[in-house]
Amino acid sequence: MLMPEPDGQVLARRGDIVAALRAMVLRESIIVDEDELRVYESDGLTAYRQLPLIVVLPETTEQVSRVLAYCHQAGVKVVPRGAGTSLSGGALPLADAITLGLGKFNRILDIDFANRCVAAQPGVTNLAITQAVEGEGFYYAPDPSSQIACTIGGNVAENAGGVHCLKYGLTTNNVLGVEMVLMTGEVMRFGGKHLDSGGYDLIGLITGSEGLLGVITEVTVRILRSPETARALLIGFPSNEAAGDCVAAVIAAGIIPAGMEMMDKPAIHAAEDFVQAGYPLDAEALLIVELDGPEAEVAYLIETVEEIARDNGALTLRVSQSEDERERFWAGRKAAFPAVGRISPDYYCMDGTIPRHKLPVVLNRIRQLSARYGLRVANVFHAGDGNLHPLILYDANEPGELEGAEEFGADILRLCVEVGGVLTGEHGVGVEKRDLMGVMFTEVDLKQQQRVKCAFDPDGLLNPGKVYPTLHRCAELGRVHIQRGQTRFPDIPRF
C-alpha cells in the first residue's frame, strides 16, 4: 500500500512543531518518544503500520481548534483517531502527520430523556452510551461488535453499523447533532436535539467521511426505549442456498427482524469450538434470527418464522427460552472473529455488501477463489442487509501469504461490485480499499466527492491518502471547462 510521500520539510521541522504544540496543550498531552508512539502505529487493521510524526491528545474543543489552526497555517497534516478500532486503516498514521487522539474527550455531556437524546464527547464508547441510559429502560441502537471499545466519534466518522441495523438503522440514521472543528480551526455546530437540520444535510455528509472533513468534538444521538422482550431462533440448514431462501422468505412475509445473521460451515465450527454455543455442526449454514418488541408480537413472529424455516428445509431449529439462552445463541456469532483468530495465525476480514439473492453465487465463487489462492475462508454474513464478512485465513510469517490474502480479498470485493454490491458495508474504505475505488466509481464520480472535501479542507491536510486513490489539488478540481459561444443544440426539445 503506497502512502503519500512524506514531506521532508515537515519531518525536518519536527522540533519546531513540538515546541509550537506545547503552547497549545499540556506537555503530557504531546507524545514524541518512539516507544510511546509505537502504541499508535496501527489501528484494527494491523497489517499496516507507520509511526506518526507526533501524537497530540487534546482535552477541549478550544485546544483542538488551536492545534488544527496551527497545522493549517504551518502546512502540517493531521490524522484524527478515536479508539483505533478501524478495520480499514482509517486511523493509520502518516510519517509526516500529527495523529490527533480524541481519547481524553470521554465525558457524557447531557442525558435528555424528554427529548430522547444523549450528547457525548467523541471519545465515549458506543456501549457507554447505552450503559448511561439503560437504567431508565433506554438504549443506543447501533451496536458494532467492537462496541465495548469503539468510540461514538469513530462511529460517526465511519458510519458504523452492527447486527441490529437491519431494523434500527446505521449510525447515520441515529445522529442528531455534531460539533466539528474544521482544518482552519473553525468550530462548527450542525443540528442539535431536533430532526433534520435546515440547509444542506452536512451531518449526513460528515457521517462516514472517515476523518477527511473535520475533527468531531461532540455528538448528539437519538436513544430508543428498549424493546420489552427479544427472542432468537437458531436455525441450521443443509445448504447456503436454503438459508438464503429462508432469509428472502422472511422478508417477503413482511417481517423485518431485529437481526438476521448467517454463518457458513467453517465459521460455525470455529465459533462452536471457541464458545460452545450449541451450534449444529452438521449444518452447512446457520441462521440466527432475532425478533424484538412486545411479548405478543414476538411470540406471533417467532411462530411465523419457524414455519418459514421449516418450509425452506431447516435441519435444526431452536427458539431461545430465556435471556440467557438468547445470549448464548449470539455468543458464537459475536465471537466469530476471535474464534477464527484461534484456528489461524492471522485473518483478514472483508466487508462487501451484495444484493441478498446473489449470496449463493458469491459464496460459490469465494470457494473457488479459496482453492485458487490456497487460503481457507470462513463467512459471516449480516444476511438481512446483504453485508458479507469473509474472513480469509493466512499466516503472515509464511512468505507471500499476506499478499495472497490481500489479492484474494480484492477479488472478493470486485466480485461484490460485479454482482451489484459495494466495496464496504460498514468498515470503511480507509487505506485498505482505497485503490479499489475505481472498481465502483468513475474518475468523475471520485472527483465530485473530492470537491466536497475541498469545501472543508482546501489544502488536503486532513487524513490524506485515505479513501481516494488519487490526490488532486483543489484548484485543479475547481476548474470549470466551458466553451463560450457554443451554439444552442438543436436536438433538445424546448417549449
Place this chain on the structure above:
Amino acid sequence: MTETLKPETPDQLCEAVRWAAAAEEAFEVLAAGTKRSFGRPVEAGHRLDLGVFAGIGLYEAEELVLAAGAATPLAEIEAALADKRQRLEFEPPDLGPLLGAAPRLGTIGGAIACNLAGPRRIKAGAARDHVLGFNAVSGRGEIFKSGGRVVKNVTGFDLSKLMAGSFGTLAVMTEVTVKVLPVAEETRTVLVLGADDAAAGKAMSAALGAPSDVSGAAHLTAPVASASGIERVAGAGGAVTALRLEGPAPSVKVRARAIGDLMKNFGELDELGSADSAVLWREVGNATFFAGDDGGPVWRLSVPPAAGARVAAHILDGIEGKVFYDWGGGLMWLALAPTDDGGHGVVRSATAQHGGHATLVRAAAGVRTRVPVFEPQPAPLAALTKRVKEGFDPLAVLNPGRMVAGV
C-alpha cells in the same frame, strides 16, 4: 425570453447545463412543479424540465429496493409497491394541495430534493434515510453517481444525504434508488381528547418513551382537529392527541391497550382502526388542515420535541395563527395571519431561543423574496454551505437563490 428545455437523455441534460454555464444563464429545475413555490423564488431565466426521466427501472420486492427515474410520480411508485404490500417507509407527504397545486402529482425526485417526511419520521427516518443511491448531472455539466442499491454501504462520501434537502441546487438527479419496506398488517390510533398543548407534549413524550413502538405522535389543537375529515376527530369538540401503532394484528392490539393505559390520566380516550388511521395520518403529513386556507403563511418548525408547546406559545403570543404538532411535538405546522414578513421576526426569535429550525413553506412570492425561507445560518456555516454548492455548481446554473440568496 424564458425557454423550457426538456432533455431526453442524460447527455442532452449535460449539454443543456454546459450551455447555461457558458452563456451565464441559469435554470429552474423541475418535473411536476408541484413545489415550485416551496423555497425562495429561483433567480433563473430558463427552465429545465426533467419529465422524461420517469418510470420504475428496477423493483425487487424481496431485496427491499426500488430504482426509478427522478420524475416518476410518487403515486405510480406507491401503486407498484402496494401491489407487493410494500411502501415508502418515510411516508412522503403530498404538499400539492397545501401549496395550491393539484393532489398526487409530486415526484420521487421532488420528495427527495426537499427531504420530505411524514409522521413516521420519528421511527423510520426522512427521505434522506431511504435514498440508497442516485445518478445525476452536476452544475458542472458532468454525469456522476453516488451510493448504490444496497442499504449497508459506506463506500466514499454519502452524497445521497447531501442531495436530499438540497432543493435541486447542487445537481440534477436523473435516477434514484430507494429502500422500501413491508406495509404493516394493521394500524390503530389511540386518541386522547381535550389535552392542552403542554399536557399533550408530556403525553406524547411518555408514549414515545414507552416500549410500544409508536409510529406517529401528533397533537391537533381544537381549531385544527375540527377541520379533520375523520368524524371522531372533527366531532371531538376540542383538541385531539393521536398516537399510532402499526404492526402484526395481535401486537397492535396489545400495544394499543398499553398506550391507552398510559394515557388515561391525560384525557378521555378513543381509538381509530386501520382505514380511519390512514386518512388521519395523511392529513397530518400533508398538513391538509391548512390547505383550504387563504394562502397565508405556513411555517414548518423542527425543534427539540419537549420544547414544542413553548415554541408555539412564544409565536402565537406575538401573532395570530393556528398550530398543530407532529413528531411527538418536534415538528410544528403553523398557519399565521398574513403580515409583511410572514411572521419571520417572531418565528425566528422562537427558534433562536429554543433551538431547531423553521422553514416558511408557504407564502406569497414577495414575502419569500424579502425574508429567508430557511433558517438563517451563522456566517461560518453559511460560508461552508456556499463552498459545498460551488463544489457541485460553481457557476450557479441550478436553481440559484432557491435556498439562500446567492447560493
